[in-house]
Amino acid sequence: MPDAFVARSLEEIRFWSRIMKEHSLFLKLGFRCEDTTLINEANQFYSIFENIESRANQFTVGTDPNVIRRFNEEVHNAVSHIWLFKRKILQLILTCQLPGANNFPLLVDHTSREANYFRNRLAELNAGRLDPLPDAIINENVFFLRIMADHAKFISHLLDPSERKLVDQANEFSHDFDQLLYQAVDLDSMRPQSQTVPLLDQFLDQNRVSVVALRDFKKTARDLIEACRIKSIIHPLLADHVYREAEHFLEIINMFELSLTGKKN
């Protein structure tokens, strides 16, 4: 199925290269004025992923699969480099070599996990081996539930402390997703016995309800930030970024649901 390979590759690259480009911007904004070398490195990654994004948008589904295979390799290489850059920043922060810089260690680690995910995806696509459905359902949910739990924590910590109601709501989401993540980890360790259609279907249903609620909360937060109606140090683009990642997770859940039971949501 060469067309499916091309389509899947382009979809992943279009989504994640924009995400990687924005990570470069967020990392840059968190550095101190004197960190000029790091700022330049971040700018370079921004251009690299901007370029990848625009090329991915120009390719069509009819493109020769061999061209896409080489493109995937090239992107894989760029993602490996940004992953290393993020881990280097994490090292600098955790050893107190960037005192006063404005990115949380968990946020830097989080963006490196997303890079690692993207890199694995590209490797799997090129190797032509995707996880069987029941494994994919558990693996993807374990990955994305943690991502969602982190987002709730970032929102809670970047809102102004005087926004008490919103901080409470963000903390509730953080707790909710921590619980869902542990449920997913439990299901994971009960593999393969836990991989029955009813259990996986219920798992997806439950996760979907929370992801929809978090997605709506992020959308509201994004709109309020854009309209300058709430106090925070959240960049409007970061608000939109985490909203898009929730949307992406939701699409994955719906795709799984459809393959598992044929039910549409």
Ligand SMILES: [Fe+2]
């Ligand atoms: Fe991200």
Ligand SMILES: [Fe+2]
């Ligand atoms: Fe994220």
